[in-house]
Amino acid sequence: MVATTKGSEQPIRERLNLRPIINVSGTMTALGASIIVPEAIKAMSEIASQFVEMDDLHRRASEVIARLTGSEAGFVTASCASGISLSLAAAITGDNLLAIENLPDRTEGLKTEVIVQIGHMVSFGGNIDQAVRLAGGKVIAAGTVSAVNDYHVADAINDRTAAALYVVSHHTVQYGMLSLPEFVAICHAKNVPVIVDAASEYDLRTFLQQGADIVVYSGHKFLGGPTTGIVAGRKDLVRATFLQNRGIGRGMKVGKESIAGVMAALEAWEHRDHDGIRRRERAALDLWKNTLEGFAGIEALIVPDPTNNPLDRLEVNVRPESGFTAAGLAAALARAQIPIIVRNHEVERGHFFLDPCNLHPGEAETVTREFHSLLSAKERPADAMLVPQKSTRNVRNWPD
Numbered sequence: 001m002v003a004t005t006k007g008s009e010q011p012i013r014e015r016l017n018l019r020p021i022i023n024v025s026g027t028m029t030a031l032g033a034s035i036i037v038p039e040a041i042k043a044m045s046e047i048a049s050q051f052v053e054m055d056d057l058h059r060r061a062s063e064v065i066a067r068l069t070g071s072e073a074g075f076v077t078a079s080c081a082s083g084i085s086l087s088l089a090a091a092i093t094g095d096n097l098l099a100i101e102n103l104p105d106r107t108e109g110l111k112t113e114v115i116v117q118i119g120h121m122v123s124f125g126g127n128i129d130q131a132v133r134l135a136g137g138k139v140i141a142a143g144t145v146s147a148v149n150d151y152h153v154a155d156a157i158n159d160r161t162a163a164a165l166y167v168v169s170h171h172t173v174q175y176g177m178l179s180l181p182e183f184v185a186i187c188h189a190k191n192v193p194v195i196v197d198a199a200s201e202y203d204l205r206t207f208l209q210q211g212a213d214i215v216v217y218s219g220h221k222f223l224g225g226p227t228t229g230i231v232a233g234r235k236d237l238v239r240a241t242f243l244q245n246r247g248i249g250r251g252m253k254v255g256k257e258s259i260a261g262v263m264a265a266l267e268a269w270e271h272r273d274h275d276g277i278r279r280r281e282r283a284a285l286d287l288w289k290n291t292l293e294g295f296a297g298i299e300a301l302i303v304p305d306p307t308n309n310p311l312d313r314l315e316v317n318v319r320p321e322s323g324f325t326a327a328g329l330a331a332a333l334a335r336a337q338i339p340i341i342v343r344n345h346e347v348e349r350g351h352f353f354l355d356p357c358n359l360h361p362g363e364a365e366t367v368t369r370e371f372h373s374l375l376s377a378k379e380r381p382a383d384a385m386l387v388p389q390k391s392t393r394n395v396r397n398w399p400d
């Protein structure tokens with residue numbers, strides 16, 4: 001079927017020939033990020049048909065970000081990834097408008113080195129190293145994958161150092177790295193600003209309190225805003241980030257609807273029923289755990305979020321007695337009548353996770369029924385013992 005956007009009363013996914021999915025994976029760019037909160041949807045649709053002076057809208061957004069994060073100022077970008085590039089560009093150019101136009105390659109005379117602990121050189125779908133280079137920065141990798149000491153960072157700082165980048169995420173190596181307060185102390189002793197990628201972190205204040213000069217969040221993850229990034233921190237650096245709109249930021253510009261939407265999502269976050277949401281998520285986890293406990297070769301554990309967000313997930317360990325590998329069971333779930341997409345980034349270790357953050361009413365029960373029917377069936381699918389493989393074939397064939 002060919003997609004058509006012609007007028008019709010059909011729901012949009014049907015109209016566009018997109019299948020429904022149940023997202024127990026998390027807030028994933030590839031699955032459409034998060035469920036946008038009603039307050040943000042309302043603000044986006046209200047502003048869509050209005051003209052506004054964009055610098056003023058950005059000023060209002062700065063006020064909201066400053067209030068929520070405790071920062072001096074804030075700036076909305078197209079995404080956290082672009083917020084990382086633009087705030088690093090800010091550290092490189094300051095408010096020099098000619099330098100801003102000269103990025104990313106004409107950087108003679110500017111400090112361009114950006115220090116990153118090797119265990120923080122992650123991919124979140126794009127590589128953080130490229131986000132640095134896009135800004136005209138040069139990555140200086142500090143330490144080793146399994147251990148970083150104070151001198152690895154301190155001795156990497158020199159008169160070409162523009163900034164240091166710190167990543168808070170389950171994607172990073174979770175041991176042996178410097179803590180943020182240690183990292184900040186080393187960098188600030190030599191006047192190097194610290195930029196923190198906190199894309200998926202719920203805590204809007206602690207990293208700034210720990211001394212970060214800039215913290216960057218995703219607007220479309222836990223906040224349930226439209227696709228955006230939120231840059232919060234020192235006013236001079238936030239201003240220089242804003243000024244990148246006259247340079248490399250132009251190709252990553254954010255529209256009025258996204259700014260208004262993320263402002264509304266931030267304000268809604270203040271009033272959200274966090275305890276009620278936690279209870280509903282816990283109920284889903286308990287339901288799944290109780291269902292899975294009866295099956296041979298399956299062990300289900302409720303585990304806390306690795307970076308201490310107020311969020312638990314279910315770790316589903318799949319042993320051969322179940323007749324499945326973790327990858328095989330995940331693949332079978334993804335073939336359900338409504339495909340169920342699990343969090344499978346560690347599937348080669350024999351487990352996947354179920355994330356309860358993005359469920360619509362009734363979906364937790366659908367997941368339970370599907371587990372039940374797969375695990376209690378006499379037959380196993382042909383690929384039940386699937387060994388995970390890295391394949392880029394599908395993406396290379398796009399749009400076919």
Ligand SMILES: *Cc1c(COP(=O)(O)O)cnc(C)c1O
Binds near residue numbers: 081124219
């Ligand atoms: C999701 C994520 C990003 C990218 O965020 P976008 O807003 O989608 O660009 C960057 N860093 C980390 C650690 C992430 O988890």
